[in-house]
Amino acid sequence: MFKELSPKKISMSEWSEQFKEIDTKTIKKFTYYNNKDWGVYLSPPATFMVYGVRELKRLKFDNSLASLRLWGFVFNESERLFRAKQSGKKIVATLGDLGTIPTIVMAFPDCIPFYPECIWWTPFFNESTVLLDTASELGTPEAACFSRATLAAFYKKAYFPKPDILFASSGASCDDYSCIMQLVEDLGYSPIWLEIPYRRRSRSYFTTDEYERTLSGLEYPKRFEHYLTNEYKKVWKEMAELTGIHDLELLRTSIKKVNRLRMLVEKIKELGNEAERAPFPALEMMVIEFGNLYGYADLDEWLDILEMVYQTIRGRVQHKVGVLSADAIPIAWVTPSAEPYLLNLVEDMGCRVVETEYVIHQALVEIEEDIDPFHALARSFLNASLIGSTEERVSRIRDKVHAGKIAGVLITNMLGCSHCAMETRLIEQKLNTVPVLSIDVPAPFAVTEQIKSRIAAFVETMKWAKS
Amino acid sequence: MIGYTCPYIPVELLAATGLKPYCLLHGDIQLSQDGEQYVRVDACPFVKSNLTHILNNQEKFAAIVGTTACDMSRRMFDVIDEMTKIPVYVLHNPRTDNPQIFSDEIDWLKSELEHLSHKKLSDDILAIQIDRWGKLREHFRSLDNKRAAHPSVISTSLFYKTATNYYQGNIDALPVVTETISDKPRVYLVGSEITYESSALLELLEQELNIVGDFTCGVSQFLSITVRKKTLEGIKQAYYCQPSQIYKRPNKEYYDYIKVQLETRKCKGIIAWTLDYCDSYEFESRRMEKNFGLPLLKIRSNFSFQNVSQLKTRITAFKEVLCSRS
Numbered sequence: 001m002f003k004e005l006s007p008k009k010i011s012m013s014e015w016s017e018q019f020k021e022i023d024t025k026t027i028k029k030f031t032y033y034n035n036k037d038w039g040v041y042l043s044p045p046a047t048f049m050v051y052g053v054r055e056l057k058r059l060k061f062d063n064s065l066a067s068l069r070l071w072g073f074v075f076n077e078s079e080r081l082f083r084a085k086q087s088g089k090k091i092v093a094t095l096g097d098l099g100t101i102p103t104i105v106m107a108f109p110d111c112i113p114f115y116p117e118c119i120w121w122t123p124f125f126n127e128s129t130v131l132l133d134t135a136s137e138l139g140t141p142e143a144a145c146f147s148r149a150t151l152a153a154f155y156k157k158a159y160f161p162k163p164d165i166l167f168a169s170s171g172a173s174c175d176d177y178s179c180i181m182q183l184v185e186d187l188g189y190s191p192i193w194l195e196i197p198y199r200r201r202s203r204s205y206f207t208t209d210e211y212e213r214t215l216s217g218l219e220y221p222k223r224f225e226h227y228l229t230n231e232y233k234k235v236w237k238e239m240a241e242l243t244g245i246h247d248l249e250l251l252r253t254s255i256k257k258v259n260r261l262r263m264l265v266e267k268i269k270e271l272g273n274e275a276e277r278a279p280f281p282a283l284e285m286m287v288i289e290f291g292n293l294y295g296y297a298d299l300d301e302w303l304d305i306l307e308m309v310y311q312t313i314r315g316r317v318q319h320k321v322g323v324l325s326a327d328a329i330p331i332a333w334v335t336p337s338a339e340p341y342l343l344n345l346v347e348d349m350g351c352r353v354v355e356t357e358y359v360i361h362q363a364l365v366e367i368e369e370d371i372d373p374f375h376a377l378a379r380s381f382l383n384a385s386l387i388g389s390t391e392e393r394v395s396r397i398r399d400k401v402h403a404g405k406i407a408g409v410l411i412t413n414m415l416g417c418s419h420c421a422m423e424t425r426l427i428e429q430k431l432n433t434v435p436v437l438s439i440d441v442p443a444p445f446a447v448t449e450q451i452k453s454r455i456a457a458f459v460e461t462m463k464w465a466k467s
Numbered sequence: 468m469i470g471y472t473c474p475y476i477p478v479e480l481l482a483a484t485g486l487k488p489y490c491l492l493h494g495d496i497q498l499s500q501d502g503e504q505y506v507r508v509d510a511c512p513f514v515k516s517n518l519t520h521i522l523n524n525q526e527k528f529a530a531i532v533g534t535t536a537c538d539m540s541r542r543m544f545d546v547i548d549e550m551t552k553i554p555v556y557v558l559h560n561p562r563t564d565n566p567q568i569f570s571d572e573i574d575w576l577k578s579e580l581e582h583l584s585h586k587k588l589s590d591d592i593l594a595i596q597i598d599r600w601g602k603l604r605e606h607f608r609s610l611d612n613k614r615a616a617h618p619s620v621i622s623t624s625l626f627y628k629t630a631t632n633y634y635q636g637n638i639d640a641l642p643v644v645t646e647t648i649s650d651k652p653r654v655y656l657v658g659s660e661i662t663y664e665s666s667a668l669l670e671l672l673e674q675e676l677n678i679v680g681d682f683t684c685g686v687s688q689f690l691s692i693t694v695r696k697k698t699l700e701g702i703k704q705a706y707y708c709q710p711s712q713i714y715k716r717p718n719k720e721y722y723d724y725i726k727v728q729l730e731t732r733k734c735k736g737i738i739a740w741t742l743d744y745c746d747s748y749e750f751e752s753r754r755m756e757k758n759f760g761l762p763l764l765k766i767r768s769n770f771s772f773q774n775v776s777q778l779k780t781r782i783t784a785f786k787e788v789l790c791s792r793s
Binding site for chain 1: 503504507508511514535537538539540541543545546548549554555557559561562563565567568571575578579582583595693705714716717718743744745749750751752754766
């Protein structure tokens with residue numbers, strides 16, 4: 001069995017060396033879809049470099065077995081989806097809502113949800129502009145969110161199998177997604193369109209609407225629950241038609257399982273963020289947060305991986321050890337970076353990420369279990385990061401800034417992305433009691449010295465402010 | 468004044484408050500650059516311009532009404548809400564076919580406007596406004612028919628100048644337009660907003676071309692609104708059932724509508740006017756070329772006219788293409 005070493009971030013080559021210590025029994029122990037024949041996924045990161053993930057040679061990874069499982073599982077997703085399709089499972093693309101519709105899909109046996117837009121990391125991991133260039137040839141503007149790679153992935157038909165059904169959410173959210181989905185439809189796909197409501201805050205001069213609050217305290221007009229509930233019932237109906245199954249008890253069970261995942265991730269984050277030393281790297285933590293969207297297409301296995309991550313982190317916290325130095329500067333990260341290397345880089349330059357706003361708040365909150373399940377899903381989605389005001393989006397970070405837990409804020413933007421363009425200045429203003437650095441995520445394999453210098457200056461400013 | 472931004476906001480309802488409805492259609496390079504104090508450089512120049520205009524003229528607005536039409540404009544209201552004391556009402560304008568949401572949101576707006584104006588906006592009061600605005604639209608439709616005639620006798624530049632009165636709420640006098648016959652190649656204009664400051668663009672285009680129709684906010688989009696039942700329900704129906712905007716999902720209806728317009732107006736080409744970072748049109752320009760099957764001149768702009776010579780050359784070349792095809 002693999003012996004855990006003292007925690008640190010190691011390179012791909014170091015992982016290859018370390019992997020030799022892992023016995024076959026351990027390798028065979030972990031499988032996706034619980035399939036012992038072809039579901040093995042534990043392999044050193046170098047395996048995936050062979051398949052084109054070239055950035056792995058630059059990245060550093062946590063040296064725990066939990067991390068190895070995490071990366072093997074995440075990089076294996078494409079294979080997993082094709083296997084699922086081949087073995088008769090239904091593949092369901094859920095675009096645009098980032099976190100809620102998969103809960104419905106997963107209620108149906110042998111139905112696998114996935115987010116095609118998560119392919120936005122692929123050009124960066126692969127250090128390749130092929131998908132982005134193809135997207136441009138298909139009509140997307142150059143200055144748009146990197147999720148435009150999604151369009152190219154649908155066009156190339158090589159990154160995930162053809163979905164049996166597509167749910168595309170549009171409305172009071174990011175325009176880039178909505179436009180990409182429309183172009184996907186033009187490729188001959190037939191998405192079922194769903195409406196995302198606007199979470200309109202109550203104002204002192206409003207008199208009419210009855211307002212409600214989500215579990216995390218966000219206000220919304222009560223009738224918006226009803227609209228969303230209807231949309232989720234539409235998803236249920238489509239899925240019931242696809243599978244011939246209509247058992248609401250399955251949905252309740254799915255919600256419970258999703259809640260288990262969300263609570264576990266919350267525990268992991270809390271433990272990591274509050275620890276004296278960072279017990280797990282920011283890159284892995286981002287991967288963990290995004291797993292809340294759909295469990296990387298195998299929720300059971302993902303839950304098991306996260307249990308292992310949790311145990312690893314707990315052990316490290318208890319022993320007061322971690323992957324970063326004790327004096328790493330605590331920062332908040334706003335908007336996820338499509339470039340994974342940036343998360344490594346920021347840590348290498350002396351920061352520690354202790355709070356995040358990765359536009360997926362809706363996927364992090366608990367879903368109520370004691371009310372009608374569709375209603376509960378609606379209320380959980382109404383926590384979404386991008387459907388309300390900037391004030392609501394960053395208030396959690398501001399509270400931590402005021403509590404002295406955050407020394408600086410890093411915002412990673414995408415050029416041309418609608419919410420980045422409009423929100424960033426406001427966010428800078430709202431959090432300006434600490435240094436705020438806003439950078440544009442560069443194209444794949446294009447992190448420049450200029451960006452490094454700006455991060456270095458940000459770190460110096462925080463150090464100066466602290467002293 | 469009561470500022471508004473979107474063709475789905477019923478102007479009759481705003482006017483019934485006693486305030487003058489003023490469409491926020493500002494867009495020029497200076498306003499846009501000034502807007503970069505509040506939002507990033509890669510925000511839509513139209514949104515940046517309107518934002519600057521509102522912040523510079525706060526005292527003129529009793530309220531502002533917007534919708535969730537596009538993400539950047541929706542977020543503009545967030546900035547206004549943060550930086551001014553102007554009451555801001557943002558309606559959720561559904562992207563998908565969802566008349567119930569639209570109806571409920573108009574009901575909400577009506578109630579809020581009643582509170583703002585201390586007036587009961589009864590169907591009788593609304594009927595007066597429906598008549599006033601309907602009469603004006605009828606007049607503009609007759610002008611539009613002359614614009615679409617073969618040969619066209621009213622230029623879009625002139626139509627646009629008079630339509631400005633509609634957008635700025637100056638609706639008491641029916642505008643008169645000088646007629647001039649044009650035999651230039653007939654084209655149709657689609658795309659981002661034509662702003663109050665855009666007359667130079669239209670004039671430049673019409674030096675070589677004859678724009679015989681358009682589907683743009685700022686010129687004639689309002690013509691498709693016909694309120695048949697003189698009640699709030701009638702307003703809802705007319706505004707909801709107007710030709711679909713490009714950001715609606717799916718947007719097949721938009722393409723179908725434009726195709727009919729191209730045919731009935733006997734257009735030889737299309738001008739696609741796209742503002743920088745306007746996702747709704749930038750993502751669609753390739754599809755437009757494919758779907759409409761006519762030569763398309765794409766003009767992308769940030770409202771600056773620094774490249775006017777180049778633009779002139781492109782327009783002339785486009786004209787030559789159209790002439791060579793007829």
